[in-house]
Amino acid sequence: MKVTLLATAAAAVLFAAAPAMADEVVAHVDAGYSLHNWDFEDGDSADNTDLSLGGGFATTFDNGLMLQGDGRLNHYTWDGDEESNSFGYAAVHLATRNDQYAFGAFAGELGYYNNSGLMGGVEGQVFLERATLSGSLGYAQVDDWFADVKGWSGQAAAKYFVNDNFSVDAAVGYGDWDAWSEFNNWNASVTGEYKFAGSPASVYAGYRHDENSYDDDDGIAIDTFTVGVRLAFGAETLRDRDRHGASLAGAKAMADDFVHYY
Template identity: 35%
Template sequence: MKTLLLATAAVAAVAAAPAMAQDAPTGSVGAAWSHAEADLGGLTADGDGGLIDGNVAGPAFGDWTVTLGASVGWADGDIDEDKTLAGQVHLTRKVGNVRAGGFVAVSDAGDDTLTTVGAEVQKYFSNMTLSGAVAFSTMDAADAISVSGGLGYYAMDNLRLDVGVGGGQIEFTGANAEYYSAGVGAEYQFAGTPVSLFTAYDHTTVDDADLDVDTVTFGVRISFGSDGLKAREESGADLGRTVGGLAGLVSGL
């Protein structure tokens, strides 16, 4: 599975390299720590985890943009075991102040492979961004369809406040379950530097399983090729961190 993910990322990077070489790419790399608390029918559990990710965007052809993203996550602070690898490829086109397109994401979910395909759109205003996506996810034991939406408000070009909601349905071994999520977050980039700090809180509920998960995240990010958070987002470089669908639920667990 890990070989498949690395090979997929390598092929996508090679395919995009000639186009990206024409202009300086835009993107970021980041590291985060998260703490999750789960309640399953009155039984509670909690745990910590880490994540390292990277995303880059550049011209593909014409007015189209290709965005590549990859991440590695681990639980309980043990980076040598229980790693989760993921990769995404987005192809979008920006017309005026609207960016729209689609994506494919692959990640390892235990001993299985989770594949997500979807469509996404962003609308840019002077001090905010509206985002929306619909996604279909599949693995051997489960399928899911989901929709999500978000609002990013720029109190200044280097300070973004986020709110997002989502929901969908999972079919697992013949049984159906609906899930919902909501969250808030913020990112601040220090003036004159490429360094930013971010934090987020997310709550996910799986109704039919009587499962609730609360996750708090803190992290640091280093940007390149952009003059602030707003410019980075409008370049398409942040699409790799906003993949919806079952992939988002698995990462929250």
């Protein structure tokens, strides 16, 4: 995969622009474990596991322009299969961000079963006192050895801060894709995260449900349970990281759809 190319480009832009930065870089790295259960309408089912490693950074310039880079690599293994598959993405985001809102665009690369493709879209956030509302809409195309995959997806989410170091968020999404057949995907998820005071570490856990409908086959329902740990740098609290870190999630939302579509 070539997902490191955009991450390298983002780092180069960040280095070149460093003298004009108003704020320090806020960054994070995380590692997660997911269990996916696939239920088919004919009664069959299958399980697979997913180990992921990801991260991101963000900074804001004097003129209010915000730069974000983020990416992730997934190591995907079906039960009973000794071989694993790779998914991943790397993306850069440019947005205007202030204390009330953020709005911008993203572009990136997807790695999917050792194939690669491009994605892009728009995204935004609204910052309230104890909550963040966000949304994104994007398009992706991956050249697959079996069938080119292309389509669009959108997501809307709301995150509530119980306190500055404990957040709960819910998201809903929809995608329309064209591959070996046309299909659509509905998904909904809920995630909680807790940061240990005085430490860069936080833990998170989440649940996601997907409904995939195909025009030439039965539908598939997917239940995903995820746990993980995250280390953040440059932000003292979860709320601070949300307002100043790599919190624009348009690229991540599209990558998540690819993980859950096949």
